[in-house]
Amino acid sequence: MENTFDIYRSENVKFEALSREFYQKPTLELSSNLIGTYLVHEHSSGTLAVKIVEVEAYLGAVDRAAHSFGNRRTKRTEVMFGGAGSVYMYQMHRQVLMNVVSGPEGTPEAILIRAGEPILGESLMQEFRDGRKKLEWTNGPGKLSKALDVSMEYYGHKWWEQPLYIAKGESVQSIETGPRVGIGNSLEAVHYPYRFFEKDNPYVSKFRP
Numbered sequence: 001m002e003n004t005f006d007i008y009r010s011e012n013v014k015f016e017a018l019s020r021e022f023y024q025k026p027t028l029e030l031s032s033n034l035i036g037t038y039l040v041h042e043h044s045s046g047t048l049a050v051k052i053v054e055v056e057a058y059l060g061a062v063d064r065a066a067h068s069f070g071n072r073r074t075k076r077t078e079v080m081f082g083g084a085g086s087v088y089m090y091q092m093h094r095q096v097l098m099n100v101v102s103g104p105e106g107t108p109e110a111i112l113i114r115a116g117e118p119i120l121g122e123s124l125m126q127e128f129r130d131g132r133k134k135l136e137w138t139n140g141p142g143k144l145s146k147a148l149d150v151s152m153e154y155y156g157h158k159w160w161e162q163p164l165y166i167a168k169g170e171s172v173q174s175i176e177t178g179p180r181v182g183i184g185n186s187l188e189a190v191h192y193p194y195r196f197f198e199k200d201n202p203y204v205s206k207f208r209p
Contacts (some may be wrong), residue, residue, distance in 0.1 A: 013047070013049070013120055015038060015040050015049065015165075015167040015168075016167055016168040017040075017160050017161075017162075017165045017166070017167050017168075018037065018159070018160060018165075018166050018167060018168055019160055020085055020158075020160050022085075022160075022166075023084035023085035023100070023101075023102065023159065024084055026102075026103075027057050027058075027059060027102040027103055027109045027110075027111065028057055028059075028194070030057075030084075030100070030102050030111060031055050031056075031057040031102075031111050031194070031196045032175055032196050034052050034055050034100065034111065034113075034166070034196075035052060035053065035054075035055065035172050035175050035196055035197070035198055036051060036052065036053075036169045036170050036171060036172035036198070037051070037052050037166050037167065037168065037169035038050065038051055038052070038119060038166065038167040038168070038169045039051075039052055039098075039113060039116055039144075039148070039166055039167075040120075040164070040165055040166070040167050041148045041149065041150060041163060041164050042162055042163035042164075043121070043124065043148070043149055043163070045124055046121050046124055047120055047121055048120065048121035048124055048125060048147070048148045048149070049118075049119040049120040049121060049167075050116025050117055050118055050119055050138055050144065050147075050148070051116055051117040051119055051169055051170065052113060052115075052116050052166075052169070053115050053116055053117050053197060053198040053201045053203050053204055054113075054114040054115035054116075054195070054196070054197040054198070054201075054203075054204045054205060055100075055111050055112060055113055055114055055195070055196050055197075056111065056112040056114055056180045056181070056194055056195045056196075057102075057109070057110075057111050057194040057195075057196070058099075058109060058110050058111070058112065058194070059109050059194070060080070060103060060107060060108040060109040060110075061107075061108065063109075063189055063192070063194075064186040064187050064188070064189040065180060065183040065186040065189040065190075065192075066108075066109070066110070067080075067090070067110075068080050068081075068108035068109075068110075071108065073108070076090060077108060079101060079155065079156050080101050080103075080108035080109065080110050081105070081106055081107075081108050082101070082105060083101070083103075083104060083105040084100075084101055084102050084103060084104065085100070085101060085158055085159050085160060086101040086156055086157070086158060086159070087099070087100070087101070087154045087155060087156060087157040087158070087159060087164070088100070088101050088110045088155070089150075089152050089154055089155040091152065092142070093142070095141070095142025095143075095145065095146070096142065096145040096146075096150060096151060096152055097112060097113075097141045097142060097145065098112075098113045098141065098144070098145055098150060098154075099111060099112050099113065100113065100159055100166070112141055113141060113144065114140065114141050114144075114181070114195070114197075114204075114205055115138060115139050115140060115141070115143075115144060115197075115203050115204055115205045116138045116144050116203060117138070117201060117203045118134065118137060118138060118147075118203075122134070124149075125137050125138070125147040125148070128146055128147050128148070128149050129143070129146060129147050135202055135203065138203055139202075139203045139204065139205050139206075140205045141205075150164060172198050173199075174198070174199035174200075175196055175197070175198060175199065176196075176197055176198075176199045177193040177194070177195060177196055177197075178193055178195050178197070179191055179192065179193060179194075179195060180192065180194055180195045181195065181205065
C-alpha cells in the first residue's frame with residue numbers, strides 16, 4: 001500500500017522502501033531528507049546497498065545548471081515533468097548518473113545522488129569497480145552507478161519499487177551545504193548552496209569548482 005513501507009529482506013538485512021509520499025515535499029527539503037537513507041539495488045548476483053551521503057538539487061526552470069532550465073522539455077528531460085519519485089537517468093562521459101525527480105507534476109526538478117557509503121554487497125562492489133580502493137568505489141555519481149551496476153534501463157522507474165529503491169536509513173548528525181560540483185558555465189547558479197552532504201564522511205566526493 002502507498003501509505004506504508006514495503007519491507008524487503010536480503011542477507012539478513014531488512015530494508016524498508018520509503019513510500020511514494022516521502023517524495024512529496026519541496027526539492028531542497030527532500031534533498032536534506034535523502035542524506036542518511038539507503039540506496040538499494042536487488043542485483044541478480046546479490047543485494048547492494050549504500051548510505052546516501054551527498055546529493056545535489058536542481059530547481060528546473062529557474063536554475064541555469066538544470067537540464068530543464070527554462071522548462072526545456074526533451075526526450076531526455078521528459079520524466080522530470082511527471083511528478084516526484086521517478087528515476088531520472090542520464091549519461092555523461094560514458095557514466096550513468098542517478099537522480100530523484102522532485103517537485104509536483106509539470107515542475108521539472110531533480111536531485112542528483114552524488115555519493116554513498118557502502119553498507120551491503122561490498123565484494124560485488126569491489127568487482128564492479130575493478131578492484132579499486134574502497135574509498136574510490138562510490139565517492140562520485142558515476143562511480144556510484146558502476147559500483148551498484150545500475151544502467152540506463154532504470155530511466156522512468158519509481159524509487160519506491162524493486163529492484164532499485166531508496167529505503168529508510170539512519171539519522172545523520174550534521175548535514176552541510178555548499179555549491180554544486182562542475183557547473184562552472186552556469187553563471188549565478190554556480191554559487192547556489194544546493195549540494196547537501198554528511199559532514200566529515202570520507203565518501204563525500206571531492207569538491208571541484
